[in-house]
Amino acid sequence: MSRKLPFSVLARSGWEDGYSGSDISVHTPLMKGWRSQRFCTYPQELVLQLGGLFHVQQLQLLSHEYLITGQIELLVGGRRLGHISLSSNEKSSFRQRELKSIHLDIICSEIKLLLHHNHINQLNLFNQVGLVAINIIGDDLTNTREVQIFLNFLVQ
Numbered sequence: 001m002s003r004k005l006p007f008s009v010l011a012r013s014g015w016e017d018g019y020s021g022s023d024i025s026v027h028t029p030l031m032k033g034w035r036s037q038r039f040c041t042y043p044q045e046l047v048l049q050l051g052g053l054f055h056v057q058q059l060q061l062l063s064h065e066y067l068i069t070g071q072i073e074l075l076v077g078g079r080r081l082g083h084i085s086l087s088s089n090e091k092s093s094f095r096q097r098e099l100k101s102i103h104l105d106i107i108c109s110e111i112k113l114l115l116h117h118n119h120i121n122q123l124n125l126f127n128q129v130g131l132v133a134i135n136i137i138g139d140d141l142t143n144t145r146e147v148q149i150f151l152n153f154l155v156q
Helices: 145-155
Strands: 007-012 044-063 069-076 079-085 099-118 130-140
Touching (some): 044 069
Antiparallel strands (some): 007 044, 044 099
């Protein structure tokens, strides 16, 4: 049965003080998420490490309301799976966050996100990008019999 999977931010290009992304998997109004350094270079990179081997079926990304990236590229195991584009959010006067749900069918232990250029707007004075929350949905394969057989086969 699919569920929200545990993960941590293994690596990132950088972050603004107080916005390291260490709380990006916890969803409460008090959590800050991750935001890039001021006047950073692009693309910005976030590497998400799962707590084992998982069958990932969905990735949900909640963008900051005005520190918005134009495009997020998704990579697993060095392989590019594709990209998503985000709205500039002008229509809501930068008051709403955009949630993107990406449907996947991959087995992995890490996911890399590349955040390309920011949308320019009057509130984003330092050309930053930010993600408020991330969910990874899937199934744990770490202790399944099939995975153990496969891993034993690889070792031989």
